[in-house]
Amino acid sequence: MSELVTNAYRNTTTDAYVSMDWEPTSPDFRVTVWDSGEGLPRPVVARADDENGRGLTLVESCSDAWGVHDYTDKDAGVTGKAVWFTLAPSPPAMGQTGQSSTRTGHRMWTAYGTPEETAP
Secondary structure: OHHHHHHHHHOOOOOOEEEEEEOOOOOOEEEEEEEOOOOOOOOOOOOOOOOOOOHHHHHHHHOOEEEEEEOOEHHHOEOOEEEEEEEOOOOOOOOOOOOOOOOOOOEEEOOOOOEEEOOO
């Protein structure tokens, strides 16, 4: 996520926004970063001595899926995009029950991704 937020910070002069959404069905967890910068990000091939250019390659290698939504409307004078990635939890290993540990007063997630409220 830090790669997307850093790119948004570097490529816009206004605020960037981060959203993290969990759904009970696949792909389960989605992170989206919005910014008002012009142009769409695309992966590049970084040379060994380059200090930049690896962000989207890292996002691609660590996520289940990723993409970009272009929200530019030149007629309205609007620029912007949302870069997102999804993560799906691994299925529980054989013998796992899918139960979470209990920590008082915290929202916990089971191995299956089902939220459960713990006692206060």
